[in-house]
Amino acid sequence: MQSVPLHVIHLDQDDPKKCTSRKLHQSGLINLHESANSAPRRGYLLDPRAKTVLAPEDRGLISLGGSIVVLDCSWKHIEESLDLINGRTRLEGRILPLLLAANPVSWGKVGRLSSAEALGASLAILGLWEQARAVVEPFPFGNQFLDLNREPLEAYSSADSRTDILEIQTEFFN
Numbered sequence: 001m002q003s004v005p006l007h008v009i010h011l012d013q014d015d016p017k018k019c020t021s022r023k024l025h026q027s028g029l030i031n032l033h034e035s036a037n038s039a040p041r042r043g044y045l046l047d048p049r050a051k052t053v054l055a056p057e058d059r060g061l062i063s064l065g066g067s068i069v070v071l072d073c074s075w076k077h078i079e080e081s082l083d084l085i086n087g088r089t090r091l092e093g094r095i096l097p098l099l100l101a102a103n104p105v106s107w108g109k110v111g112r113l114s115s116a117e118a119l120g121a122s123l124a125i126l127g128l129w130e131q132a133r134a135v136v137e138p139f140p141f142g143n144q145f146l147d148l149n150r151e152p153l154e155a156y157s158s159a160d161s162r163t164d165i166l167e168i169q170t171e172f173f174n
Helices: 020-026 056-063 075-085 115-125 129-136 142-148 150-158 162-172
Strands: 006-010 031-033 043-046 067-072 092-094
Touching (some): 020 031, 043 056, 115 129, 115 142, 115 150, 129 142, 150 162
Parallel strands (some): 043 067, 043 092
16 A cells, blocks of 8 residues: 555644644645645544544545544644534544553553654554654654554554454553
8 A cells, every 4th residue: 555645734732842743744744734624635534532443444545545634733622623623624533542642741641642643553553554653753752652552553453343443442451
C-alpha cells in the first residue's frame, strides 16, 4: 500500500513550541488546514467521541485514496472544538483503541495522544509501519511511543475485526 495522505485541522489552541502538527507540517509529512472546510472529503477523522474504532478493515477506503485527518486542538477544549467542525466535513469518525501517550505533556496517560502520536498509531494499526515511524521520528518521544505501545499496536494491526480490536484493548488496558 502506498503512503496515506495525512491532514491536520489546526485550531491554534496549544503552545506553538509543543505543537507536533506544526513540526510535521514543516517536515512536509502532513497538510495543515486552518478550517474543516479545506480538509479532504474522503477518509477518517480521528475523533475521541466516535462510536467506531479504527481497525485494519479500514484499509479499503485508505487504499482508494482516503486520508487520515486529526483535529489539533487543546484537550481542554476538545468538546467545543469537535462541535465547531461537526457537519463541516464528510469524513468518517474513528476513535483509536487505547494506547499510552509518550509525549512530555501527557506521558503515561491512556489515550491522551499528541497529533503526531495519533497519526503514527493510526498508520501502525493500518499496517503502515514505515510511514508510522516516519511520522513520529522527528520527536524525541516518537520512538518511545512506538516502543511503549509495540505489543498493543502489533496486536491491533493483526486483528481481523473491530470486535477483535476491542477484545485486544481489554487485554492490554483492563
